[in-house]
Amino acid sequence: MTRLIPHLWYSAEAEEAARFYVSVIPDSRIDHVSTLPVETPSGPAGSVTIVEFTLAGQPVTGFTGGPLDPFNHAISLMIECDTQEDIDRIWDALLDGGTPEECGWLRDRWGVSWQIAPRRLMEMIRGDDRAAAARTAEAMRGMVKLDLAALERAFAG
Known part of the structure; x- marks a missing residue:
């Protein structure tokens, strides 16, 4: 294997x-x-x-x-979360001593890049409704830590 x-x-x-x-x-x-x-x-x-x-x-x-x-943005580790509570908990923990970045990214205290995102995000962005996908992506671009409810609202229009 x-x-x-x-x-x-x-x-x-x-x-x-x-x-x-x-x-x-x-x-x-x-x-x-x-x-x-x-x-x-x-x-x-x-x-x-x-x-x-x-x-x-x-x-x-x-x-x-x-x-x-040094670590850089050329590779990141992505954690998909089911709930905003999971996003908040993991984001806050990994951010301790690190640096927040836009679109759900952060660099931890060792310099590793992470993406902390709702599992639902990729479903919304790659969906058949391209206008909804664009609204979702645009909403994400304005965020640092991702907000699942705000992304869902953007997707719904």
Whole structure:
């Protein structure tokens, strides 16, 4: 079986980040933590921490490998939520020490980009009623944290 496992390179604190994420996102857990027993370009034996964890049922690997390239918007992790309460809870937790951005995006304290969105959003945007989809997308563009009720109102016209 072939699997896709996102791999996140942290300059520091990969284990701390993973433990924080699994405390915030349902259906998440730490699966394994280890260190590389050999010297690497990132440092001596034992200096690279590898964290295998599950986020919302999806396997992810993070590792502390020292500074290389910072995280950027070229890739983000999207969490789909069923309720505004879930959006608020996850947004507020991930935003602690981070930076809010428009359209439901934020950067957490480690620099990882997240999209916290209602599950219903993509249904509205890709629906057959293109005018409703445009109203929804335009409403989203004016938001920082997404507001499910306001998006539904925009979709309904």
